[in-house]
Amino acid sequence: MIFIYPYRHYVVSFLLLSMITMVSQLFRIELGLINIALIHLIPVIVMALRGNMGSTMVVTAGSVVLFDLLYVPPEYSFDVHDLTYIWSFFIFFAVGYTISAQAKRIQANTIKEIFLSTLSHDLKTPLSSILGNASLLLKDQMYDAATRREVLIQINDSGQRMNRLVANLLDSARLQDTHSALRKEWCDFEDIIGVALQEFRYNPKESQISVRIDPDLRLFWGDCALLVRLIVNLIDNALKYTDNGKQIRLSVTSDAKTIKLICFNESTPIKKADLKNMFDRFYRIDHMGDIGGSGIGLSICRDIVNAHSGVIEAYNIQNGVCFEIRFSVNKLPSERLKELQ
Amino acid sequence: MKVQELILIIEDDDAISKMVSLSLHQQGYKTLVTPDIKSALRLLNANSPDLILLDLGLPDGDGKGLIKTVRSELSIPIIVVSARHEEKEVIASLDAGADDYVMKPFSIDELLARIRSAQRRFLGLQPMVNVILCHEIKLDIEHHLAWNGDELLKLTPTEFNLLKYFILHRNQVLPYARILKDVWGVGYQNEMQYLRTYINTLRKKIETDTARPSYIQTELGIGYRFICEHFDNTISLEKD
Incomplete structure (x- = not known):
């Protein structure tokens, strides 16, 4: 199910289109062209209400194509003899666009409310x-x-x-x-991890964190301040879910094209659905009880990683949980540095 | 009896100025609090403070003007207090002549350490010596040699110059551009990758745990600071 999740809107669109085609084909004579046209608006409206502009436009196009192909004379062709049908296509798109824009606005307000609470x-x-x-x-x-x-x-x-x-x-x-608000410069991950660790220097569990950094790790072109916040949030999260005496391991490795950062902590495994959703804003893993976290930490991690065109994911391994981040290296520091005499 | 030193606190937030002056009193300082720059300038003429603590977010504007005025007339340390996300302002203030900074929210210990270190620097120039010891690191400037404990460090000329620069400016916040200009030369102020690379290699040679550095501290968005609390320039070099 997890693979389908990002495409759920399209799956629903496809099902809806199949359903209305079935109904229209069965009751074609009884319904007449105008009612069939109205039925073809249903998937557009349903998808638009979900506030997803992309899938709305796809389903609108699908609806229009099906309607034209199957019902507008001459049938089974894309030829349109009566120009009024061209207008109905535009109306379909207008309806889809208006409703999904409105739905988006309402969703934004809901998010604002959750945010405030x-x-x-x-x-x-x-x-x-x-x-x-x-x-x-x-x-x-x-x-x-x-x-x-x-x-x-x-x-x-x-x-x-x-x-x-x-x-x-x-x-x-x-x-x-x-x-454009990113302030990019050359960043050294060792430096960044050092600054992040400073923030936890009075935390009794700080000594449970071990760090391993590739000795020939290159500099990374990014926003150092945000990368520090990324590491701080990862460590903060790991500290919350790691018991006394258990380990937290941070490692940074690289090859020619990517820099890979892993934050591992010893803990009980996380449920599959949670692994996917915990980067969403204000998502909390309920069964963990109130550990006093805010749902904002990991979602900021995701935002920071995205802003650097990277990927973040979480997975369970044998005795704990890993957060893995991969940045692709797009800009290399020049090899030649001026050595003083 | 030692005269109590006077610290001028320019801060518009009552809660913070009260807390700061309370803790400074406990440490044996006298304080003078003022909420804006205009009255600060008046107080500066009437009293002669030994140190200025300047908040950068004052309602009546620009602290840099005040820093420049003070610099042209008095020889006393200035420490600026700033909020997060104001790194540019901090760098501008340091360039205008401020000696150090603390970022809000700061701990009193941190502030007191900054005040003491700024005062130490103002006590007078260090005598020119050839051998300096800083914790475990020993530097022989004349012969271009450095040791970490008993181990002779293999440093490239750049690494040595960088280390020497840090030790000569120990405990002081050093903005990136200033280090680059002073160590590499004019025209290299923006070559951040030089600095990052050499800090990285230097740390590998002198720090025990490079992720938890005890000498070279990163001041995010501003520069570096070389921590050296136990400092000795009176040692003689043993001949081996």
């Missing part, structure tokens, strides 16, 4: 932790040093989490804008 949840959780813990400290009761420290660690953690979320939102806005 997720966002307010993800911001409010750390915020209430900060406020609650701060008010504990403000009360004049004297807590012992260990408790105070625990409370402060909580405040610090929540602050860090909010900081990461805000960074993600800013990047997300930048990526939604256009691709």
Whole structure:
């Protein structure tokens, strides 16, 4: 089923077209040409309501072709003697276009609503932790040093989490804008991973992360700041789902045409459907319970990888989960560097 | 008794300026807080602060003008405070004469470390010496030799010059273009790939874990900083 999923709109279109052809052929005499034309609008409207412009246009063309071929005299040919039918073709396209544009707008609003509700949840959780813990400290009761420290660690953690979320939102806005917003320069993945790891230096699980980088890895032409966010989000995600003492391994390898980045963490396998969908915005793996993540981290990973014309996928291996990213190398650094004398 | 040093904080957010001055008081500094550039210029004339902490996002405009004014009249360190995504502003401020920067949100420890290191640099020029020790790294400038612990490092001339440049400007934020100009020469300011490549090879020779570097820190979007907290230029070179 997973292979079909990206083409689901087209599968539905095909089924619809077959169905209306069957009905029209069976009741051809009873229905008459005008009603048959109206029936041929059904697939157009159904597909348009899904808000997918591409499949709508395909189904419209299919509908028009079938109608012309099978019912418009002369039948079984594309010749059209009466010019009014040409107009009906245009009307078909106009209907399809208008409805799918409207549907898209409505969908965008729904996404905005989900966005706002997720966002307010993800911001409010750390915020209430900060406020609650701060008010504990403000009360004049004297807590012992260990408790105070625990409370402060909580405040610090929540602050860090909010900081990461805000960074993600800013990047997300930048990526939604256009691709021209990328600030590309020569990036060294070792450098990038180093900066990303800095962000977790106070995390007790940081030492569980091991890094292996191809010694002759070349520089990569990309937006270094975004690539850092990519690694930060991958590590953040891996840390969330990795128990104490278990391993997280980051590796970067390359060949002539690609740079491959793998983030592996020891954990229970992820369900097949989740593997595919977890890069969607605000998708949460429910059975994992509330680990305090936001659905935005992995979707930003996907956006950043896409902006660099790369591919990101997740898969299970024997004792854990791998996130694999492949960037194709389109621009090579020049081989000759000026060596000082 | 040591005179308390005065730090001028130019920051329009009350919560942040309160927090910063509170922590600076604890460390034995005196502070003066002002929310905008106009009043900052007035305060600068009336008092003589020992260090300036300047927020780049002030309502009445451009901090760079202030940096230039201060630079032309006073010899005191300036540290700029900036928000994320403002790397260009930071670089412009560093070029205008600011000494260092911290990015919001910053920790107080980070800020105090920057203040101390900026002050140390302003205490006076280092005496010219030929042998410098920085943690495990020992540099013999006269003979172009470098050691990591007991191991003699095999460095190319560029790597050596880069390392020397870093150690001479230790703990200081060094924008990419400045390193390229000072190490490679005028005309190489934009050759980022040179810098990235040589940082990579130099790290392989001096860092224990190149993904968690302890000497060469990357300041994302701005430049590099060579960390050297235990520094010694008084050692003599043993002859082997």
